[in-house]
Amino acid sequence: MQLSEFRLAVAEEFGTARGKALVREMNLGAVGGLTAEEALAAGWSASQVWSALCRENDVPLERWHGRGRPDPR
Template identity: 45%
Template structure:
């Protein structure tokens, strides 16, 4: 998964503004205490970051 696909999934699931806020501000234990943006910058695969967001926000399986 590319970062652009990750951003599109975030916007589709949470809305553009809220998706950006979550990626920037929400620290997730599934990402080692990082935000999504920090995890992507640290080299985590975008798919792994997306799945961590899905777990943190209980995104239904059909939208993962």
């Protein structure tokens, strides 16, 4: 997952405003208690951070994969 795909996935799943707030403010246990923003800056992969964000927000597993990817043409 690319960073741009991560950002799109967050917006698709949580909405733009709420997604931005979650990325900045929610501490995620799966990435050492960092926020998503901090984890990305610390070198965690976008896919690891996306999985952590999904887990912490009880996103159904079937929506974890494929989010943020452009529609195939």
